[in-house]
Ligand code: PEP
């Protein structure tokens with residue numbers, strides 16, 4: 001249930017609705033909108049009676065929510081969510097380019113790549129300090145040292161940084177250094193991590209689980225929002241299929257589907273979808289033509305020496321070309337159809 005208040009509703013009238021909701025043993029979650037406040041009813045065990053609200057002063061209407069996800073849904077909030085990261089706005093009307101290496105390997109590597117991607121037009125820098133690797137013998141990331149290098153990238157280039165958090169224990173540390181905290185595909189249904197992300201003061205970039213349906217992915221976002229953090233950026237990064245020509249299969253249909261279902265921004269990671277460099281540029285062009293709000297791309301100045309994901313990392317010159325092409329496509333296709 002969503003209680004939509006009049007544009008002129010007073011703070012007392014909103015408070016009164018909150019009390020009625022709490023009186024039913026439910027949680028009230030006020031959601032500020034463009035010109036009015038709506039109040040989501042959460043934690044209800046069964047259907048809530050709209051009659052409880054319709055006669056109250058300041059209430060415009062009480063709308064039942066038909067989706068399992070509520071805060072994430074356009075039924076709850078019709079306008080697109082815009083997320084501010086420093087001077088960068090992520091969401092409808094903007095094309096945000098996030099680029100950098102898979103992993104932070106050392107300071108020279110990070111600063112060299114950051115210099116290239118900034119010059120090409122990237123808005124945010126990415127790089128893992130804690131790496132989820134399939135093999136325990138592979139490079140696991142530099143940990144806190146990697147986070148400190150990311151902070152130096154931000155200082156030197158003015159680029160906000162995105163980096164992955166792998167577990168609850170290191171959340172405080174990662175959130176201290178990161179401008180955007182990433183939750184990777186393998187952790188999309190790590191519910192205690194999602195709850196902690198929901199308490200974070202940082203925006204969360206939530207990757208789609210490699211075997212997750214769109215509903216499961218949106219429910220994962222709901223976990224974060226239900227704890228009070230409404231700054232969630234969804235990231236499509238490919239799902240497991242039977243093919244051998246790429247690491248995963250980029251599900252670009254997720255972009256229009258998510259945009260219809262949810263007000264949250266959605267970006268696309270073609271690098272982890274493809275797993276190989278030669279597919280990254282065409283997939284990036286397609287993602288922008290499909291009206292994704294941004295791209296997250298792996299770039300390395302010496303991919304043959306990269307400690308992780310070298311095969312899918314673009315050379316800096318390839319990233320230059322990508323930026324030029326996707327910005328041109330965005331000019332033509334960037335205007336979204338109204339929902
Ligand atoms: C990454 O972006 O570094 C990463 C590990 O991605 P994913 O979780 O999508 O595999």
Ligand code: MN
Pocket residue numbers: 102103272298308309
């Ligand atoms: Mn990677």
